[in-house]
Amino acid sequence: MADVARLAGVSSQTVSRVSNGFAGVTEDTRRQVLDAMRELGYRPNSAARALRRGEFRTLGVITFSLSTMGNIRTLEAIATSAAQHGYAVTLLPVAVPTQDEVNGAFSRLGELAVDAVIVIMEIHLLDAATVSLPPGVQVVVADSDAGDRYTVVDTDQAGGARDAVRHLLDLGHETVWHLAGPEDSFAAQRRANAWRDTLTRAGRIPPPLVRGDWSAESGYRAGLLLADEPDCTAVFAANDQMALGLLRALHERGLRVPGDISVVGFDDIPESASFLPPLTTIHQDFAEVGRLCVEGVLSKMRQDGEDEAEHGTTLVPTRVVVRESTGVPGRER
Amino acid sequence: MADVARLAGVSSQTVSRVSNGFAGVTEDTRRQVLDAMRELGYRPNSAARALRRGEFRTLGVITFSLSTMGNIRTLEAIATSAAQHGYAVTLLPVAVPTQDEVNGAFSRLGELAVDAVIVIMEIHLLDAATVSLPPGVQVVVADSDAGDRYTVVDTDQAGGARDAVRHLLDLGHETVWHLAGPEDSFAAQRRANAWRDTLTRAGRIPPPLVRGDWSAESGYRAGLLLADEPDCTAVFAANDQMALGLLRALHERGLRVPGDISVVGFDDIPESASFLPPLTTIHQDFAEVGRLCVEGVLSKMRQDGEDEAEHGTTLVPTRVVVRESTGVPGRER
DNA sequence: CTGGGCAATGTTTACGTAAACATCCGCTGG
DNA sequence: CCAGCGGATGTTTACGTAAACATTGCCCAG
Numbered sequence: 072m073a074d075v076a077r078l079a080g081v082s083s084q085t086v087s088r089v090s091n092g093f094a095g096v097t098e099d100t101r102r103q104v105l106d107a108m109r110e111l112g113y114r115p116n117s118a119a120r121a122l123r124r125g126e127f128r129t130l131g132v133i134t135f136s137l138s139t140m141g142n143i144r145t146l147e148a149i150a151t152s153a154a155q156h157g158y159a160v161t162l163l164p165v166a167v168p169t170q171d172e173v174n175g176a177f178s179r180l181g182e183l184a185v186d187a188v189i190v191i192m193e194i195h196l197l198d199a200a201t202v203s204l205p206p207g208v209q210v211v212v213a214d215s216d217a218g219d220r221y222t223v224v225d226t227d228q229a230g231g232a233r234d235a236v237r238h239l240l241d242l243g244h245e246t247v248w249h250l251a252g253p254e255d256s257f258a259a260q261r262r263a264n265a266w267r268d269t270l271t272r273a274g275r276i277p278p279p280l281v282r283g284d285w286s287a288e289s290g291y292r293a294g295l296l297l298a299d300e301p302d303c304t305a306v307f308a309a310n311d312q313m314a315l316g317l318l319r320a321l322h323e324r325g326l327r328v329p330g331d332i333s334v335v336g337f338d339d340i341p342e343s344a345s346f347l348p349p350l351t352t353i354h355q356d357f358a359e360v361g362r363l364c365v366e367g368v369l370s371k372m373r374q375d376g377e378d379e380a381e382h383g384t385t386l387v388p389t390r391v392v393v394r395e396s397t398g399v400p401g402r403e404r
Numbered sequence: 405m406a407d408v409a410r411l412a413g414v415s416s417q418t419v420s421r422v423s424n425g426f427a428g429v430t431e432d433t434r435r436q437v438l439d440a441m442r443e444l445g446y447r448p449n450s451a452a453r454a455l456r457r458g459e460f461r462t463l464g465v466i467t468f469s470l471s472t473m474g475n476i477r478t479l480e481a482i483a484t485s486a487a488q489h490g491y492a493v494t495l496l497p498v499a500v501p502t503q504d505e506v507n508g509a510f511s512r513l514g515e516l517a518v519d520a521v522i523v524i525m526e527i528h529l530l531d532a533a534t535v536s537l538p539p540g541v542q543v544v545v546a547d548s549d550a551g552d553r554y555t556v557v558d559t560d561q562a563g564g565a566r567d568a569v570r571h572l573l574d575l576g577h578e579t580v581w582h583l584a585g586p587e588d589s590f591a592a593q594r595r596a597n598a599w600r601d602t603l604t605r606a607g608r609i610p611p612p613l614v615r616g617d618w619s620a621e622s623g624y625r626a627g628l629l630l631a632d633e634p635d636c637t638a639v640f641a642a643n644d645q646m647a648l649g650l651l652r653a654l655h656e657r658g659l660r661v662p663g664d665i666s667v668v669g670f671d672d673i674p675e676s677a678s679f680l681p682p683l684t685t686i687h688q689d690f691a692e693v694g695r696l697c698v699e700g701v702l703s704k705m706r707q708d709g710e711d712e713a714e715h716g717t718t719l720v721p722t723r724v725v726v727r728e729s730t731g732v733p734g735r736e737r
Numbered sequence: 738c739t740g741g742g743c744a745a746t747g748t749t750t751a752c753g754t755a756a757a758c759a760t761c762c763g764c765t766g767g
Numbered sequence: 768c769c770a771g772c773g774g775a776t777g778t779t780t781a782c783g784t785a786a787a788c789a790t791t792g793c794c795c796a797g
């Protein structure tokens with residue numbers, strides 16, 4: 072910076088003013104400084120900047136295994152949205168979803184150059200974590216429900232599940248079976264609860280719940296079971312991967328979709344439009360979730376000291392995408 | 405830090421020594437300092453650290469749209485591997501793969517707190533980019549081939565494609581059709597070239613190449629075409645998504661897989677084991693790619709000044725995963 | 738013509754850390 | 768018994784920036 076100042080024949084403070092787009096610099100001076108910067112290949116040192124300003128302009132994102140498409144899309148939206156606000160995004164990967172790992176990530180966080188944190192994680196892992204955040208670091212959580220303790224942004228899991236069930240009931244199905252995600256997932260839990268509620272409110276009897284683990288393989292196994300249930304004419308799978316496995320199992324057993332059994336998924340992954348048959352599913356707007364996470368955390372940073380604990384949950388609506396895997400009931404018993 | 409020093413009754417330098425795990429501090433002193441740190445909730449300020457040390461312990465990753473599973477898995481492996489080396493990872497998202505956006509990312513990079521960069525991107529976008537990297541920032545590129553200008557780590561695309569074709573020839577197919585990725589993708593290009601070479605070397609005549617765009621939808625369209633080619637008994641799709649669409653089209657046209665047509669994919673995405681039928685595919689080891697990217701960039705940083713331009717390409721081998729979509733030829737003409 | 742005001746620019750300083758150098762003290766060998 | 772040595776700790780300083788305050792010089796009203 073001093074070199075630039077010398078070359079431009081100004082003080083380093085003026086260089087600073089130019090590099091921060093400050094008003095009150097003559098157009099002439101500004102151009103000279105910019106020229107000098109270019110000539111010397113000057114780049115502001117972000118460490119010194121951060122030290123002086125007391126902020127890093129960086130958001131930390133804690134998430135484990137970018138294995139689910141949802142987390143990835145959310146992360147991507149976070150990164151894009153953060154960039155628009157002039158923030159960078161630092162990734163805190165948690166290799167395995169164990170308590171130790173999560174604790175480790177949070178403690179590493181302490182030494183990390185980060186102004187705020189977005190956690191993409193089932194809340195129950197967060198709960199037990201020794202969350203000792205550096206003071207002043209705000210947190211927003213995605214993929215969870217704990218609006219009382221954290222600020223949460225999430226897809227409207229319940230609304231999506233309700234729509235899925237209603238779609239099938241509207242087609243004339245007597246009831247709807249549910250292929251749920253793993254027990255320890257809040258998202259799975261909420262989808263299952265909404266499924267049960269919607270059926271009960273419509274005066275239908277919820278069939279026994281079938282449990283999967285999000286994987287296509289577990290959907291396949293569940294599908295073999297469901298194929299043997301003569302009453303089953305409609306299945307709501309808690310995600311598209313399991314629906315994929317389900318379709319394969321039904322096909323193997325000679326059952327037509329939607330002729331014999333209708334299937335609805337959840338997520339609307341890109342591939343689901345090319346399943347056999349193309350899958351009716353609940354579209355999640357991950358981009359919106361990511362965007363709202365960033366907005367949320369930035370606005371919390373701005374308020375900061377004021378009245379801290381204004382937690383709450385923001386729900387992002389879903390959308391039913393009707394394709395060819397659902398139709399009127401027609402299974403011959 | 406000064407507060408900690410005061411509470412522990414030592415100088416701030418000793419606090420620094422403890423916090424950096426320096427030798428030459430009495431066990432007694434060390435414990436007192438650690439206690440003081442805990443009591444005051446002290447966290448080293450990473451900005452000041454970076455300023456003093458002249459390094460950020462952070463790697464930048466430039467990639468656009470985490471849309472392909474490969475990039476995501478690579479990114480994840482990079483993050484994990486970097487963490488093991490005590491490095492954080494900052495994401496530089498490029499929303500749309502245009503020249504401008506790439507240039508923008510690189511210029512933002514200049515002001516970013518980053519010691520080195522890993523680029524996950526087709527090289528042709530990098531080429532035209534006004535790549536003005538801060539001096540001393542090393543680069544490693546994944547998903548490309550430009551070993552002469554950059555240090556590159558990539559899956560052995562050619563080897564994988566060769567194995568796919570050989571697998572089909574070994575089963576007795578006269579020749580193998582290829583459903584290629586988009587023209588402007590180097591990965592697609594290399595897979596296509598290897599496909600053609602392998603056939604030619606085996607004395608077979610390569611059928612006309614069918615072009616897709618990586619999407620399942622494009623695979624579907626290609627499948628409708630291929631279904632009408634009576635000579636076609638084996639297809640090598642350049643990725644699993646297109647293979648998925650292909651399977652759907654063949655099924656719609658009443659062709660059995662592998663009875664009438666054998667299909668091989670590329671990538672081994674988790675879902676491919678649950679396709680209809682489960683897909684034979686070429687497994688890519690993205691984790692290894694990511695790991696090698698980090699190793700590569702760190703070792704380049706260590707050498708640094710020495711003899712700069714030691715570029716080269718590291719290839720990560722693939723593996724054929726045989727499932728149920730391939731078999732001996734049997735299509736009735 | 739002059740003094741006040743204001744816009745443009747310069748000077749000083751502190752941010753938190755760690756390297757380099759300085760000091761202290763206890764122990765050992767002659 | 769003391770010089771000298773080495774391990775443990777303290778002191779000083781600089782890293783690059785931007786906020787706060789200081790200064791300059793110009794313009795215009797009185």
